[in-house]
Amino acid sequence: MTNQIVSTRAAKVIARCRELARISDAPGETTRLFLSPKTRDAHTLLTWWMRQGGLEARTDDAGNLRAVRRSAKADAPTLVLFSHIDTVPNAGAFDGPLGVLLGLAAIEELGATPLPFHLELIAFSEEEGVRFGFPFLSSLAVTGQLSAEQLARTDSAGISVEQALRDFGLDPDRIAQSCPLTPNTFAALEVHIEQGPVLESDNASLAVVETIVGQSRLNLTFEGQANHAGTTPMPLRHDALAAAAQWIVEVERYASDHTQLVATVGRIEALPGATNVIPGTTHLTLDVRHPKDESRHAAVAHLLTKAEAAGALRGVSVRAKLLAEQKAVPMDRALTVHLHQAAERTGHDAKPMFSGAGHDAMILAPHVPTTMLFVRSPGGLSHHPGESVREEDVEAALATVLNLLVHLKPHAKH
Ligand SMILES: [Zn+2]
Incomplete structure (x- = not known):
C-alpha cells in the first residue's frame, strides 16, 4: 500500500x-x-x-x-x-x-x-x-x-x-x-x-x-512436401515448418516495428509430426489487432505477402482463410x-x-x-x-x- x-x-x-x-x-x-x-x-x-x-x-x-x-x-x-x-x-x-x-x-x-x-x-x-x-x-x-x-x-x-x-x-x-x-x-x-x-x-x-481495436483472425496452411529426414539433402527439401517458422519471426518483427499493432501466431501444427520426417504441412493461426482498420488491413496484407515469400524460398505454397473480422x-x-x-x-x-x-x-x-x-x-x-x-x-x-x-x-x- x-x-x-x-x-x-x-x-x-x-x-x-x-x-x-x-x-x-x-x-x-x-x-x-x-x-x-x-x-x-x-x-x-x-x-x-x-x-x-x-x-x-x-x-x-x-x-x-x-x-x-x-x-x-x-x-x-x-x-x-x-x-x-x-x-x-x-x-x-x-x-x-x-x-x-x-x-x-x-x-x-x-x-x-x-x-x-x-x-x-x-x-x-x-x-x-x-x-x-x-x-x-x-x-x-x-x-x-x-x-x-x-x-x-x-x-x-x-x-x-x-x-x-x-x-x-x-x-x-x-x-x-x-x-x-x-x-x-x-x-x-x-x-x-x-x-x-x-x-x-x-x-x-x-x-x-x-x-x-479491430481484429482479424486467419488460418494459414503452408503446404510443402513430407519426405525422409535422412535421405533428402537440404537444398532439395520443401519444409513447411521451416517456412512457417521464418514467417512467425517476421510476424513478431513487423508488429514490434508498428506502434499499436499486435499480431500473434497462437497455434501451430506440423504434419505428419514425426522426428524423422520433414514436415509437409503446417497449419497456423494469425490474430492481428489495431485501433485503425486501415493499419490492420495493411498489416494482414503485408504478412500474407511475407508468408508467400517464406514459402517461395522453399517451394512451399501458402493458403490463407479469413475466419473472423471485427472493425x-x-x-x-x-x-x-x-x-x-x-x-x-x-x-x-x-x-x-x-x-x-x-x-x-x-x-x-x-x-x-x-x-x-x-x-x-x-x-x-x-x-x-x-x-x-x-x-x-x-x-x-x-x-x-x-x-x-x-x-x-x-x-x-x-
Ligand atoms: Zn470483462
Missing part, C-alpha cells in the same frame, strides 16, 4: 466484489456461467445491495439485472452505468463486477444530489460467452441484435439459450419488450479493469478508452472528452488508451454514446484468480465517475 489516503468507499467496492466472487458454480473458485443456479444467488445479493441503495431493481428477459435511480423529472433522459457479472472458469473477482459495484457505489455516494437524468445500472448476465460459445449476449439483447439463430444455440449439455432462459424463469418471447435500452438513453459508461500491463508500466491509475469501434468522442475532464478535475491523469480486448461497450457504442474507463490491473493479471485492483485506483475511478455524473449535461451536444 502506498502512503496515499484511501477511502473506505473504495474498500467497500472491493469487499463487495470479493463477496460476489464467493458465489460460484464450482466450490473454492469463482466460476459463474450465464444463468447458472448460482447466478440467481448473485442476483439476490446484488438486488439486496441495490435496494439498500434506494434503487428499484428488476431482471429483464435476457437475465440482466437492472436498477434505476430516478431523476425528479419523470421525462428526463437516462445515463447507463454497466458491466457484466458472468465470469470465465476459475476467474478473478473484478473482471465485470468492478464496473457494476463501482456504479452502485457512485449512486450511493450521490445520496440526494439531484441530477437532470435518470441513472440506470445494468449488471449484464452474459459477456464472456463461455456457456454458449458466443460473447456479448446481453448487450446484443439490449440493442435488439440477439438473433433467433443465437437463441437456438446450445451449451455442452444440449440446452438452448431459449430453454436456459425459460428454465431461469424468464420469457425469451419478451426480449424485444423487456430488454431494450430505456428510450432517450443519452450516454453509457463502462468501468472495467484494464486486463493488461500498460497502466502498471506507466504507473497510472486510470485510462480513458478511446477505441476498442475497430471508437468510443463517443464528446463523452470521452467529458470523462477525461472529470478525471482531470479530480486530480487524475487518465491517459488515453485503446482496448485490445472486446467489451460490451463496443456492442452498445453504435446505438448510444458510449465510453469506458479502465482501472489498473496489478501484474497485468486477468481471467485468473489472482486478478486484483488497488484501493487508490478504485477511489480514483469512483471520484472520476461521480465528477462526471454531477457535471454532465444531458442536453449538451454529443
Whole structure:
C-alpha cells in the first residue's frame, strides 16, 4: 500500500466484489456461467445491495439485472452505468463486477444530489460467452441484435439459450419488450479493469478508452512436401515448418516495428509430426489487432505477402482463410472528452488508451454514446484468480465517475 489516503468507499467496492466472487458454480473458485443456479444467488445479493441503495431493481428477459435511480423529472433522459457479472472458469473477482459495484457505489455516494437524468445500472448476465460459445449476449439483447439463430444455440449439455432462459424463469418471447435500452438513453459508461500491463508500466491509475481495436483472425496452411529426414539433402527439401517458422519471426518483427499493432501466431501444427520426417504441412493461426482498420488491413496484407515469400524460398505454397473480422469501434468522442475532464478535475491523469480486448461497450457504442474507463490491473493479471485492483485506483475511478455524473449535461451536444 502506498502512503496515499484511501477511502473506505473504495474498500467497500472491493469487499463487495470479493463477496460476489464467493458465489460460484464450482466450490473454492469463482466460476459463474450465464444463468447458472448460482447466478440467481448473485442476483439476490446484488438486488439486496441495490435496494439498500434506494434503487428499484428488476431482471429483464435476457437475465440482466437492472436498477434505476430516478431523476425528479419523470421525462428526463437516462445515463447507463454497466458491466457484466458472468465470469470465465476459475476467474478473478473484478473482471465485470468492478464496473457494476463501482456504479452502485457512485449512486450511493450521490445520496440526494439531484441530477437532470435518470441513472440506470445494468449488471449484464452474459459477456464472456463461455456457456454458449458466443460473447456479448446481453448487450446484443439490449440493442435488439440477439438473433433467433443465437437463441437456438446450445451449451455442452444440449440446452438452448431459449430453454436456459425459460428454465431461469424468464420469457425469451419478451426480449424485444423487456430488454431494450430505456428510450432517450443519452450516454453509457463502462468501468472495467484494464486486463493488461500498460497502466502498471506507466504507473497510472486510470485510462480513458478511446477505441476498442479491430481484429482479424486467419488460418494459414503452408503446404510443402513430407519426405525422409535422412535421405533428402537440404537444398532439395520443401519444409513447411521451416517456412512457417521464418514467417512467425517476421510476424513478431513487423508488429514490434508498428506502434499499436499486435499480431500473434497462437497455434501451430506440423504434419505428419514425426522426428524423422520433414514436415509437409503446417497449419497456423494469425490474430492481428489495431485501433485503425486501415493499419490492420495493411498489416494482414503485408504478412500474407511475407508468408508467400517464406514459402517461395522453399517451394512451399501458402493458403490463407479469413475466419473472423471485427472493425475497430471508437468510443463517443464528446463523452470521452467529458470523462477525461472529470478525471482531470479530480486530480487524475487518465491517459488515453485503446482496448485490445472486446467489451460490451463496443456492442452498445453504435446505438448510444458510449465510453469506458479502465482501472489498473496489478501484474497485468486477468481471467485468473489472482486478478486484483488497488484501493487508490478504485477511489480514483469512483471520484472520476461521480465528477462526471454531477457535471454532465444531458442536453449538451454529443
Ligand atoms: Zn470483462
